[in-house]
Amino acid sequence: MNSLFKALNDETRRQIVELLKERDMNAGEIAERFNISKPSISHHLDILRQANLVTSEKKGQFVEYSLNTTILEDLLNWILTLKK
Amino acid sequence: MNSLFKALNDETRRQIVELLKERDMNAGEIAERFNISKPSISHHLDILRQANLVTSEKKGQFVEYSLNTTILEDLLNWILTLKK
């Protein structure tokens, strides 16, 4: 839960998540969308992966990232129990 | 949205929120539950208040804190659109 909140506590990472909602993208495509260096985007992707919010798969020289929404169940439930 | 994620990105603050789910509490009662100084708890409460997750009301020499779950709607919707 900690890693999930941490991952979502950054505007860039939330935007990456929203991008990946539309379609899978490789690291370079993601980086293009931001005015941030590729290493920084790579770091953000790493944090999203640690939180299990995205998965990555090497495809040739590219690395394709996908959104994993199953992990959001936990978050959803946590919020719902608060609202009771 | 930023302040909400920020507020929730801390274990102590999430625990405070869970405490307030059960009942309203004053700052001292909340602080008692943690091995953290009162000023630090006060600071956490401030961050929760900035995010509108809690409201506070002065009652005599005490300050009573309450959970505000309405703000969680936004978060809920954000998550739900990701899951689509």
Place this chain on the structure above:
DNA sequence: TAGTTATTTAGATAAATATCTAAATATTAA
């Protein structure tokens, strides 16, 4: 094989943050 492209790792730095102690403020009670 040598050069090019895609991505990550390493190392550095500035800004944000969680925490503390001490002091200030506000309220109640003797």
Place this chain on the structure above:
DNA sequence: TTAATATTTAGATATTTATCTAAATAACTA
């Protein structure tokens, strides 16, 4: 009005984090 209690503000510090550039790794292509 003085003392005690509740809470916040101020100021300091150590840690975390977002970012950068440079270098390393991996895979394709001529």
